[in-house]
Amino acid sequence: xxFITDILRRSPSLLGFILxxxxxxxxxxxxxxxxxxxxxxxxxxxxxxDLLGRMTLEEKLSQIHGDSKFSTPAxxxxxxxxxxxxxxxxxxxxxxxxxxxxxxxxxxxxxTYMPSLCALASTWNLDLATAHGNVLGEESxxxxxxxxxxxIADIVRTPLCGRVYxxxxxxxxLTARMTVNYVRGVQVNDVAACVxxxxxxxxxxxxxxxxxxxxxxxLREIYLPPFDAAIKEADVLAVMxxxxxxxxxxxxxxxxxxxxxxxxxxxxQGLVMxxxxxTYSTREAxxxxxxxxxxxxxxxxxxxxxxxxxxxAKPFMEGLKNGEYPMxxxxxxxxRNLRVMFATHAFDTDTRKVGSxxxxxxxxxxxxxxxxxxxxxxxxxxxxPLDATxxxxxxxxxxxxxxxxxxxxxxxxVKTMHEITPLEGIVQRVGTNMNVTYSVxxxxxxxxxxxxxxxxxARQADVAIVIAGLNHSRYLDDEGWDRKNLRLPYGQDELIxxxxxxxxxxxxxxxxxxxxxxxxxxxxxxxxLQAWYPGMEGGTALARVLFGDVNPSGKLTCTYxxxxxxxxxxxxxxxxxxxGVLFYKEGLLVGYRWFDAKNIEPEFPFGFxxxxxxxxxxxxxxxxxxxxxxxxxxxxxDIANTGQRAGAEVAQLYVxxxxxxxxxxxxxxxxxxxxxxxxxxxxxxxxxxxxxxFAYYDPAKSGWVIEAGDFKIQIGASSRDxxxxxxxxxxxxxxxx
Ligand code: BGC
Numbered sequence: 011x012x013f014i015t016d017i018l019r020r021s022p023s024l025l026g027f028i029l030x031x032x033x034x035x036x037x038x039x040x041x042x043x044x045x046x047x048x049x050x051x052x053x054x055x056x057x058x059x060d061l062l063g064r065m066t067l068e069e070k071l072s073q074i075h076g077d078s079k080f081s082t083p084a085x086x087x088x089x090x091x092x093x094x095x096x097x098x099x100x101x102x103x104x105x106x107x108x109x110x111x112x113x114x115x116x117x118x119x120x121x122t123y124m125p126s127l128c129a130l131a132s133t134w135n136l137d138l139a140t141a142h143g144n145v146l147g148e149e150s151x152x153x154x155x156x157x158x159x160x161x162i163a164d165i166v167r168t169p170l171c172g173r174v175y176x177x178x179x180x181x182x183x184l185t186a187r188m189t190v191n192y193v194r195g196v197q198v199n200d201v202a203a204c205v206x207x208x209x210x211x212x213x214x215x216x217x218x219x220x221x222x223x224x225x226x227x228x229l230r231e232i233y234l235p236p237f238d239a240a241i242k243e244a245d246v247l248a249v250m251x252x253x254x255x256x257x258x259x260x261x262x263x264x265x266x267x268x269x270x271x272x273x274x275x276x277x278x279q280g281l282v283m284x285x286x287x288x289t290y291s292t293r294e295a296x297x298x299x300x301x302x303x304x305x306x307x308x309x310x311x312x313x314x315x316x317x318x319x320x321x322x323a324k325p326f327m328e329g330l331k332n333g334e335y336p337m338x339x340x341x342x343x344x345x346r347n348l349r350v351m352f353a354t355h356a357f358d359t360d361t362r363k364v365g366s367x368x369x370x371x372x373x374x375x376x377x378x379x380x381x382x383x384x385x386x387x388x389x390x391x392x393x394x395p396l397d398a399t400x401x402x403x404x405x406x407x408x409x410x411x412x413x414x415x416x417x418x419x420x421x422x423x424v425k426t427m428h429e430i431t432p433l434e435g436i437v438q439r440v441g442t443n444m445n446v447t448y449s450v451x452x453x454x455x456x457x458x459x460x461x462x463x464x465x466x467x468a469r470q471a472d473v474a475i476v477i478a479g480l481n482h483s484r485y486l487d488d489e490g491w492d493r494k495n496l497r498l499p500y501g502q503d504e505l506i507x508x509x510x511x512x513x514x515x516x517x518x519x520x521x522x523x524x525x526x527x528x529x530x531x532x533x534x535x536x537x538x539l540q541a542w543y544p545g546m547e548g549g550t551a552l553a554r555v556l557f558g559d560v561n562p563s564g565k566l567t568c569t570y571x572x573x574x575x576x577x578x579x580x581x582x583x584x585x586x587x588x589x590g591v592l593f594y595k596e597g598l599l600v601g602y603r604w605f606d607a608k609n610i611e612p613e614f615p616f617g618f619x620x621x622x623x624x625x626x627x628x629x630x631x632x633x634x635x636x637x638x639x640x641x642x643x644x645x646x647x648d649i650a651n652t653g654q655r656a657g658a659e660v661a662q663l664y665v666x667x668x669x670x671x672x673x674x675x676x677x678x679x680x681x682x683x684x685x686x687x688x689x690x691x692x693x694x695x696x697x698x699x700x701x702x703x704f705a706y707y708d709p710a711k712s713g714w715v716i717e718a719g720d721f722k723i724q725i726g727a728s729s730r731d732x733x734x735x736x737x738x739x740x741x742x743x744x745x746x747x
Contacts, residue, residue, distance in 0.1 A: 048089065050358040057357075058348045062341060064088060070344045071327055075303040075320040078108035079286075082302070082347075091356055095204075095283075095304070099160030099176055100124045100545070101416075101424030102149045109314055113425075121149050122372040122546060123416040123426035127161055127188075128523050129383035129542035131178035132564040132619075134660040134684050136191045138379050143195020143203070145372045150201040151365025156354055157202040157248050163189045163236035164252075166524070166568050167212035167600055168579040170492045172485075175523025175543055176422055179567025180601030180616065182232050183679045186239035193244035200354045200363040202247035205240045207285060209233050209267055210594075211252035215492040215586040218288075221255040222587070224594035227672075230707035232600050238276050247280040247350045251300070253288045262288050263298025273299060275747075280353075281346040292325040296335055301343040368427055373547055380544035380551035382658070385564040386537075386620040393517060393536035395558025395622055396473060398440060405471035406433050407451035407464045407509060409500070410479050410521040415543045422482075422489065426546045432477045432519065435549025439557055447471065451509070452500040454483060461505050468513040475556070476509055478502050479521035479541075487523045487543070492586070496527040496574050503530040510534045519552065524568035528613060540564070558622060563658035563684070565619035565728065569601050572613045578604035602729045603675035617662050617679075617728035623653030623689065627661070627733035632723060641698035643738055645723050648694050651687035658686040663697045664729065665704060666722040671715075674706055677724060699723075704740060711745055718743040 046052055047061035062070075069085050073093075077083040084092040097103040102121040105114040122145055124130075130142050143161075150158045162173065166180040178185040189205060196203040210222055210233040224233070240246040249272065251262020261267055262284040272278045286305025289295050295303065303322040306315045318324050322343075329335045355362040366372075386394065396404075411433040416426040430438075437446050450457065451464035468474035478498055480486040485494055497503065507530060510516040518538045520526055528538065539562065541552055554560040571577045578596035579585040581604075586592065599607050602616035630647040649659055663681035667674050681697035704721060705714040718740050725734040 047352075048357060050355070050361060054349060054352045057352050058345050061088065061090075061348055062344055065344065067327065067330065070340055071323060073347045074301060074340075074343045075317065075322045076305065077317050079106060079111070079305065079314075081108070089357065090351075093157070093351065093356065094155045095157045095159060096150060096153070096155040097159045098422050099127050099146075099162060100422055101426065102146065102153050102155060102158065103423060104425035119153065120368055120425050120427050121153065122368055122376055123424040123429060124376050125380045125383055125545035125548065126175045126422070126523065126543040127178055128175045128567065129544060129564075130192075130379055131184060131188050131567040132385055132540075132542065133379060133382040134184070134565055134682055135382055136187055138375075138382060139188045139191035140195040141375045142379060143192035144199065145195075145375050147196040147199030147201045148365040149367050149372065150196070151199050151363050152367040153365075155201065156356060157204050157350070158196055159204045159206060159250065161189055161192045161203070161205060162207065163205045163240060164207060164209075164211050165232055165236075165600060167594070168492075168585050169496060169525040169568065169571070169574070169577060170494070170585070171212055172214035172488045172490065172492045173422075174568070175487045178236075179524075180569065181567065181679050182235040184567055184682070186236040189236045189240045190244045193240050193246045197244070197247065197354075199365060202280070202350050202354050203244075204248035204250050204283065205237055205246050206250035207252035208237055208249050208261060208272065208282075209252065210256060211254050211261070213492055213586055214490050216590065217253045217490070219590050220587050220592050221258060221590055222592040222594065223257050225597055226709040227707050228594060228597045231598055234271070237272070241272075241276045241278050247353055249278065249280065249282050250285055251282060251288060253285050259298065260288065260290060260294065263295045263300040265298050268299030279346065279349060281343075281350050289321050292321040292329065295321050296326055296329065296339055301346045376545040377547035377551050380548050381554060381560045383542055383544065383564045384552070384555050384562050385540040385566055385618070386562040387540055387614055387618070388532070388535070388538040389620050389622075390536040392622075393515065394539070394556060396556055398443065398557055401444060401472045403445040403447070403471040403473075404436065404440070405464070405467040405474045405513070406436055406446060406448045406477065407468065407474060407505070408477035408502075409450055409453045410481065410519075411448060411477035413481060415481060415521070416546065429546045430549035432521070432541075432549045432552050435551070435553035436475070436556070438550065439553035445471075451476065452478075452502045452505050454481065454500060461501070461508055464505060465508050465512045468509045468516065471513065472515065474509050474513040474516040475519060476506055476516060477519045477521060478506065479519075479526070480523070481521075496525055496571070498526060506531040507534065517556070524566065525570040527571075527573060529572060532613070540566070558655070561622045561655050561657040562619065563621060563660065565617050565660045566614055567616070569605055569612045569616045570614040571605075572611065576605070576610050576612070581608075598675055603678070606676040606729070612730070615728050615730035617660070617726065618730070619660070619728070621653075621657045621659065623651055623655045623657040625657075625659040625687070625727065626650045626652045627725060627727070630723075630725060630734040630736050632736050632738050635698075642701055642704065642740070643723070644696050644698045645681070645725060646694060646696045647725055647734055648692055649685055649687065650692035651689055654689050656686070656688045658684055659727070660684045661695055661697075662726045662729070663699070664724040664726060664732070665699070666724060667704070667706075667717070668720040668722070670706065670719070671717060672706055672708060677729065679729070701744065701746070705746065708745075712747070714746045716740065716744045716746070
């Protein structure tokens with residue numbers, strides 16, 4: 011031995027040679043022992059096939075259904091980790107279960123409570139959509155979640171829908187843009203986003219049983235584009251099927267929606283999961299394209315079905331064994347599940363992102379979104395912003411001034427470290443310089459003299475601020491239940507009328523999803539601000555808008571009707587369906603498309619929102635594209651801030667076709683841009699339009715027709731405030747599949 015060490019000491023190169031030999035030997039050995047699927051440098055598809063080939067039948071089946079409320083099991087033999095799913099769109103939900111919906115009581119499941127998606131959309135700021143998704147992605151990773159169940163990419167068809175506050179609005183173009191950026195923000199963090207609820211799900215009432223249908227064009231032009239975009243532009247990894255049926259088939263395993271369109275036409279390679287308890291049949295689920303079954307209940311009860319009895323568990327296994335189903339069907343489902351795991355680096359523990367939770371940066375993003383989302387609906391006589399140097403006292407009124415909204419029911423709730431209420435935000439903003447009183451005014455729980463006391467407080471103050479709106483109680487903004495009307499609950503209409511009589515300087519703040527009927531008091535009050543559910547920093551954001559530290563720049567993403575019956579589904583009496591069947595009679599005329607076509611004056615139109623400054627639009631030029639794959643035309647125009655304050659404007663581009671072969675909505679949103687301008691500043695905005703901006707879907711051709719002819723390009727500050735327009739001629743007709 012001494013002899014060998016002597017030689018080595020004298021001859022280090024020999025040592026190197028020997029070590030190299032050993033290294034190569036062990037390296038080869040390890041490479042042989044380390045299966046290909048464990049090698050992060052291999053392409054995903056190779057890894058999927060390699061792992062799939064090593065799995066037993068039982069192991070494969072274990073990966074296509076839940077083994078708790080929100081997980082699928084580990085397979086230690088193969089190093090497959092537990093996979094965790096979690097709601098939801100507004101923050102990583104608190105841990106529950108594992109086998110029931112009760113909070114688990116963990117102490118490490120707090121998360122940033124973001125503004126709701128209706129707020130995010132109202133910013134019309136796509137960078138903020140990415141930032142919102144990024145918060146969800148980073149926090150999911152830190153909390154060990156692999157798939158986050160959001161965003162909702164459905165379209166607001168009726169303002170009564172209990173989940174409109176979780177939607178991006180009534181327009182497919184805007185919803186698609188928001189969805190794409192949100193998904194990208196999530197998925198850069200090695201977390202899968204899951205767009206839901208595919209497709210055409212627009213009401214909570216009867217959601218488990220309703221069988222809906224619409225004409226093919228409406229499906230293609232209104233309800234599918236956000237999902238299509240999420241797949242083609244953001245590579246979304248998961249899709250959740252809706253509870254509802256579509257043309258007689260459950261959406262989560264509708265052969266038409268899932269196999270033909272989603273996986274066929276759109277080329278979706280990720281996994282399709284059921285909504286919780288949304289699977290009812292093995293055969294249909296197997297054949298209809300469902301890849302992951304979650305939350306199945308014992309039929310007719312609210313009790314969790316034993317996991318081995320899930321439709322895609324034992325009953326599927328029996329069918330595979332007796333030859334009812336080919337093994338390729340199972341393999342396809344497992345492949346899709348594995349693909350998502352590899353794409354999110356679930357096996358690459360050394361390099362997988364680790365995420366971060368409850369950071370100051372996340373809270374700052376929540377605040378920024380809240381600030382940019384608030385929509386100033388009315389501001390007579392420059393009632394807002396409030397000048398803190400000229401006000402001595404404020405009466406803050408309303409339950410929503412002190413109510414927390416984070417812990418909503420079902421999927422949209424978040425366990426937050428704090429939630430700054432409007433009252434706290436106002437008190438913090440004004441400090442000790444002002445006398446701020448609070449009176450409840452109205453409440454979910456009835457009480458005596460609420461109105462009287464609020465009126466007295468309002469009378470004694472320089473300014474009254476009523477923090478009105480809804481909450482997540484049943485029949486308000488609540489999953490599983492639609493609203494019954496668009497009125498404010500708990501006698502708020504009466505309260506507001508009384509308060510404004512006592513103090514004409516009354517500001518109304520609405521904490522709610524869209525939309526609210528304001529007829530009883532709108533004319534009497536000088537100012538209304540729609541503040542949505544603004545998240546954990548909402549009170550601070552609100553105070554900053556009220557006192558002018560922030561100039562409001564949000565715009566509506568849903569039309570506010572003067573009365574419910576003005577909106578399409580209700581005017582045509584196609585809500586909530588008859589005997590469980592619902593046909594979308596309004597077709598393409600959803601939201602502003604309906605109000606335009608029927609010439610109905612909305613209370614507030616789609617795209618509307620005021621500012622503390624003013625903007626002037628000028629100089630529209632349409633620059634025809636010359637590159638083959640470039641834009642068909644680019645609209646260029648100037649916007650100038652003509653007021654005294656810095657502010658941001660959302661310029662919207664609508665396309666109108668003259669004499670189309672198939673009738674089309676009068677105008678459709680096809681572009682937008684948000685620009686920030688200092689007082690007196692002017693900038694040139696350019697919005698490029700591709701061929702799709704001009705297309706309609708022709709069912710007879712099963713494709714998108716971009717028809718030669720004349721178009722109007724309209725630039726507006728809202729859908730009803732068109733500031734500039736010009737004609738554009740398309741020379742050639744093309745059809746795209
Ligand atoms: C909702 C989904 C949610 C799921 C899990 C369902 O009731 O419709 O949006 O992701 O529950 O909580």
